[in-house]
Amino acid sequence: MADESKAPQQPESPEPDATGASQAPPAPKTATPSTPPAAPKSAPPAPKPPVALQIPLDNELVRRYRDRFGAAILDAVEDRKQSYLVIDAVKLSDIARYSLDEEKFDLLEDFTVVDWPRREKRFDLIAILYSFPHNHRLRLKIPVAANERPASLVDIWPTANWLEREIFDMFGISFAGHPDLKRILLPDEWQGHPLRKDYDILQQDTAWVRENLGIESGQ
Amino acid sequence: MADTVQEDATQKNGTLLGADELVLNMGPQHPSTHGVLRVKLKLDGERVRGTECVIGYLHRGVEKIAEHRTYQQFAPYVDRMDYIAAVSNGLGYCEAVEKLLNVEAPLRARVIRTILTELQRIASHLIWLGTHALDIGALTPLFYCLREREEILKIFEKYCGARLTTHAFRIGGLQYEAYDGFEKDVERFCKDFERRIKEYVDLLTGNSIWIGRTRNIGMISAADCIAIGASGPILRASGVKWDLRKAQPYAAYDRYKFEIPVGANGDTYDRYMVRMEEMRQSRLICLQAIENIPEGPILGKVGKVLKPPAGEIYHSIEAPKGILGYYIVSDGTIQPYRVRIRPPSFVNLQAFDKMVRGHLVADVVAIIGTLDIVLGEVDR
Numbered sequence A: 001m002a003d004e005s006k007a008p009q010q011p012e013s014p015e016p017d018a019t020g021a022s023q024a025p026p027a028p029k030t031a032t033p034s035t036p037p038a039a040p041k042s043a044p045p046a047p048k049p050p051v052a053l054q055i056p057l058d059n060e061l062v063r064r065y066r067d068r069f070g071a072a073i074l075d076a077v078e079d080r081k082q083s084y085l086v087i088d089a090v091k092l093s094d095i096a097r098y099s100l101d102e103e104k105f106d107l108l109e110d111f112t113v114v115d116w117p118r119r120e121k122r123f124d125l126i127a128i129l130y131s132f133p134h135n136h137r138l139r140l141k142i143p144v145a146a147n148e149r150p151a152s153l154v155d156i157w158p159t160a161n162w163l164e165r166e167i168f169d170m171f172g173i174s175f176a177g178h179p180d181l182k183r184i185l186l187p188d189e190w191q192g193h194p195l196r197k198d199y200d201i202l203q204q205d206t207a208w209v210r211e212n213l214g215i216e217s218g219q
Numbered sequence B: 001m002a003d004t005v006q007e008d009a010t011q012k013n014g015t016l017l018g019a020d021e022l023v024l025n026m027g028p029q030h031p032s033t034h035g036v037l038r039v040k041l042k043l044d045g046e047r048v049r050g051t052e053c054v055i056g057y058l059h060r061g062v063e064k065i066a067e068h069r070t071y072q073q074f075a076p077y078v079d080r081m082d083y084i085a086a087v088s089n090g091l092g093y094c095e096a097v098e099k100l101l102n103v104e105a106p107l108r109a110r111v112i113r114t115i116l117t118e119l120q121r122i123a124s125h126l127i128w129l130g131t132h133a134l135d136i137g138a139l140t141p142l143f144y145c146l147r148e149r150e151e152i153l154k155i156f157e158k159y160c161g162a163r164l165t166t167h168a169f170r171i172g173g174l175q176y177e178a179y180d181g182f183e184k185d186v187e188r189f190c191k192d193f194e195r196r197i198k199e200y201v202d203l204l205t206g207n208s209i210w211i212g213r214t215r216n217i218g219m220i221s222a223a224d225c226i227a228i229g230a231s232g233p234i235l236r237a238s239g240v241k242w243d244l245r246k247a248q249p250y251a252a253y254d255r256y257k258f259e260i261p262v263g264a265n266g267d268t269y270d271r272y273m274v275r276m277e278e279m280r281q282s283r284l285i286c287l288q289a290i291e292n293i294p295e296g297p298i299l300g301k302v303g304k305v306l307k308p309p310a311g312e313i314y315h316s317i318e319a320p321k322g323i324l325g326y327y328i329v330s331d332g333t334i335q336p337y338r339v340r341i342r343p344p345s346f347v348n349l350q351a352f353d354k355m356v357r358g359h360l361v362a363d364v365v366a367i368i369g370t371l372d373i374v375l376g377e378v379d380r
Helices: A058-071 A090-103 A160-171 A201-213 B064-065 B072-079 B086-101 B107-136 B140-160 B182-204 B208-214 B222-228 B231-235 B270-289 B344-356 B361-371 B375-379
Strands: A054-056 A073-079 A082-087 A105-117 A123-130 A135-146 B021-026 B036-044 B047-054 B311-319 B322-330 B336-342
Touching: A058 A073, A058 A082, A073 B311, A082 B270, A090 A123, A090 A135, A105 A160, A123 B322, A160 B344, B047 B344, B047 B361, B064 B072, B064 B107, B064 B336, B072 B086, B086 B107, B086 B311, B086 B322, B086 B336, B107 B140, B107 B182, B107 B208, B107 B270, B140 B182, B140 B361, B182 B222, B182 B270, B208 B270, B208 B344, B208 B361, B222 B231, B222 B344, B231 B270, B231 B322, B270 B361, B270 B375, B322 B344, B344 B361, B344 B375
Parallel strands: A082 A135
Antiparallel strands: A054 A073, A073 A082, A105 A123, A123 A135, B021 B036, B036 B047, B311 B322, B322 B336
């Protein structure tokens, strides 16, 4: 496949939520995993003047969170009419508990991760909350570093159980306090965490072909 | 079979076996698991004391594939997740990318999408009904259900050439105009279907064996459903009158009148009743929609090369099995930076342990059936 040859998927344009003051400046290039710099795609070198899709958010809800947690709410953004809060991983449990008990976000609709390998805190945990009484959604975005162990949300939303296992499986983030953290979709003996950006599917394939078929490459 | 349910549903899932306990391995190749699901059952005699689901046999890494495809190239892949409701998957994906691009499909496209998606909901529920009844021992409904589903698949085939993995929609609207006689075909199916549903009801609803096998089996409360994240008919059968088509309307659902059926007990029988009523409601939506399909273009202005501005979007729809969500991050290039799919079956399957504890082994197949999972979607 032609488009697999440019496997290292480094973002070229500014990262979408880099507006947040929270985000540490990208780590120097040498710190990125041993992938060559991304081949230039057809994207124009300079992005068009921003059309302010991400705007700072300041409504009742955000104010309540800010009053309660102060500096732990690193940023509040509205992107295409959907709001998210960037929060400090240290306060994750407290904020989650407050969201459930006080703000009535009773459903953790999804819990997932986006990998930004060039950042100091490379993973963004994304918790998508839905409130049945108010019929609205809120995303919590929690930057964590590769060696960090964020608190598990299983006690607060039991649905996080398998979602966190999937995150562990695909990204290798382990959660403190998860009752049964092990791989869920991949076999237990699998090496690596496939949804990380530096997990090269072509390399994986070639290695398997070399080992099992004794030829240089199947591609 | 339901007399001593729940007696120790609170018992923790211990790892040590008692003297009377044994572990029975069910699957991954087992006819009633609807795919390749492996369940480890901890048994005390015939009674289930704990379970563990082993999944991932069908894992194909679609989320990784998405990062190596353009937005349009990835669209056919989503059909292969819940392959018996491919149209619904496609609708969710196309609408999510449209939101990311900040465009909206024209009204005509949205109405045709609604019709096809509701037909797909009926087809998906028919497969559920047929196989669920078959698991419990009623052979006849399966043939009836497949007979009606065939009519729906024929409509899909005439519309886009494919029956199962349809790729019926395009980002921005539709690729194909509705064929001549589309409304007539849908109408004929809907008119006929009313009578057909009565046949299923005659076979099952008052059948004492059916009632004995389903009533008070696999009970789950509304609070537990929400905590565990179970959505769709499972949530509604527990008494929560909530449906994304009403709560946050998408496509053209705000134009049509329909009811949200709810159950009271949250048992297998209630889930049966809810899904039966959903089929009737879907039929009504189709009938309303074909009465007046607005004229106009079917494809919005999206261009051939899709480069959504950097940013992110979450969009979810009410798929036949529950909340199907797409979280897409764009970095401004032609390929998505990250696509996360929130599959209803994966999350709903978490409720299995809670539902099955204290029941007999024979009820395990009834509960797997009532969850209505598709392993292609669980494993992705």
